[in-house]
Amino acid sequence: MERLRIAVAGSSGLIGSALVRSLTADGHEVVRLVRRAAEGPGEVCWDPAGRSIETTAAGLTGCAAVVNLAGAGIGDRRWTPSYKRLLRDSRVLGTAALAEAVAMLPEPPRVFVSGSAIGIYGDTGDRVVDEQAPPGDGFLPSLCVEWEEAAAPAQEAGVRTVFARTGLVVARGGGAWGRLFPLFRAGLGGRLGDGRQYWSYISLHDEVAALRFLIDGDTLSGPFNLTAPEPLTNREITAAMGRVLHRPAPFAVPAPVLRAVLGEMAGDVLGSQRVVPKRLLESGFRFAFPGIEEAIRAA
Template identity: 85%
Template sequence: MERSRIAVTGASGLIGSALVRSLTADGHEVVRLVRRAPRDATEVRWDPERQQVDAAGLAGCDAVVNLAGAGIGDRRWTPEYKRLLRDSRVLGTSALAEAVAALDTPPRVFLNGSAIGIYGDTGDRAVDEDAPPGDGFLPGLCVEWEESAAPVEEAGVRTVFLRTGLVVAQGGGAWGRLFPLFKAGLGGRLGDGRQYWSYIALHDEVAAIRHLIDDDTLSGPFNLTAPHPVTNREVTEAMGRVLHRPALLPVPAPVLRAALGELSGDVLGSQRVVPRRLLESGFTFAFPGIEDAIRAAV
């Protein structure tokens, strides 16, 4: 792709920071949306919860990538934190979408964060982008998150929803917690280990986002997950092999529920999500297998 000006929210997060590094390494101009006073012309002020955006700073952007949102697994889901999870996504997306839609020359594409949590617990059933939303807090949150981008869609801007799975990386997310446990020899399957985990290597997550920026024919929801989801038991065995730490002791489901509260349903639940539309678009995974993805992270 030609050198472009691309705005990114959530640029300090796990995915956002990796995306910014990739784009700047290839000579693109990246504008970061920040919650404090901008330090230079590469930063634009916004306040997601107050729905304030310095729209002038978005002028001339070819793409806007919205990855902002409080961490799903960072804390127990108290009522206060659930409100923060929602507001940081829904209010921020709504404000950003309205600001982008009002630009005299809007960007070519608006990519909005989302998650495979939209499908809920799918058990052993493989689901693609045509599956309906599941039930519960997380599916409802994802539906609201995606619907908040309506102003840009209505303005005729190509809009893409990044339904991301569990990102395999040491720097954050679910795997950021797993790596230290396994390195200490404390890793083990969660519950009965039969639940499916739909993962993606951080490298492939960034490559997929760039692929979706570049291809003007692509819009709507895309599952950002590796082609073949694996069970938690298989993840545990692969982690043990790569890190040379045998995973011997399972973590009982009641212990997880006590430690994680409502979030334990997300960890113990099963999501067998496949990236049908991404594969059909011609995207090639660099690290499709779970052991490949873990080795890439290490």
């Protein structure tokens, strides 16, 4: 297996840290892009605001791949105007900075994998959507559109550019499931709203495997949905959580309560997204944990 030099932005996050562990275990040289001063040869300081493109480009020299997973957590705080601005800037400005740095290199990387999200489709109800679906309406879809457009400098420089549109990652250490697991273990789990909304999930193992598949796939470019093949309703998922953890799931959080507690973000929790990974499957990717119970047990 060829040993590659791969740069990862967002390497301390849930997905980024798992990707770094996987790449390092297979002998690849990983360069972690950090916002503080670099503390060793495996780190490069970069400015996501784009004020030091030349410095970032120097740190990317010799990289065969650049993976951008940086961005403030969507569910970390209530969506105040200031936090919405942070959500946007941390993704759009950071992606633009990396794309410009990549385009500046005399020998650019083979591939630029840029993070994105299935939030780009908006609320799709019961309709099954793949990568050909247009963007939806609202804050998250417009954010995702800007996020992906920010990668234009890399594309225009001829670098193979991939948009990893990630769904809800089933993992113990963070994201939506990082909050759900403790509730269910305490016997407080249950559906959200009426539970009929579709959730498009993916195990953390398959998320990392898919990212590596996209890095290695020399002919793969454009958007790819990183979700399990068969989305399920929130009601079905919470029932599976109860079965796997041997806890009943009798409770339900009414929609008005979610809206009162979460504000605008409640629309994302109560919205329905029935997203399928059409292009990933057509390209030959195979899921290790396609079913929800398998994914929960793996976590």
